[in-house]
Amino acid sequence: MQAQSFAANPSTQSSGNGLISGKTVQGTRVYSPAGEELGHIDDVMIDTSSGKIVYGVLEFGGFLGIGSDHHAIPFGKLRYDTSREGYVTDLTKEQLEQAPRQHETWREDREWQRRSHEYYGVAPYWL
Numbered sequence: 001m002q003a004q005s006f007a008a009n010p011s012t013q014s015s016g017n018g019l020i021s022g023k024t025v026q027g028t029r030v031y032s033p034a035g036e037e038l039g040h041i042d043d044v045m046i047d048t049s050s051g052k053i054v055y056g057v058l059e060f061g062g063f064l065g066i067g068s069d070h071h072a073i074p075f076g077k078l079r080y081d082t083s084r085e086g087y088v089t090d091l092t093k094e095q096l097e098q099a100p101r102q103h104e105t106w107r108e109d110r111e112w113q114r115r116s117h118e119y120y121g122v123a124p125y126w127l
Helices: 093-098 110-120
Strands: 029-031 037-046 053-060 069-074 079-081 086-088
Touching (some): 029 053, 053 093
Parallel strands (some): 029 086
Antiparallel strands (some): 029 037, 037 053, 053 069
16 A cells, blocks of 8 residues: 555644644544545554554444444545545445454454455555
């Protein structure tokens, strides 16, 4: 997977250099292709070898954080839409609900990561 840059609202960028804080990404809403709000970015995951952002961890479902699910979405599946001030993905709510479930050690589990990237149709970031 090539380096993923993530566009952001220009008002949140620093000094025009195209960089944005992870704190700014956290909480940003994520929408389906139909405009349905799916949830928000709860965290971003960075590959320590390359320094690239490889996952946006989407929190969705539940009420006020209770009963919600988290899914690590390959960052290549997210595109910032300035008109919505949020990320848009081609994933539907149903696809997220059917995604491979994360377990406690998913960050180190290449097999889970491989299945996840295959499910989302994105080349693995480590290749």
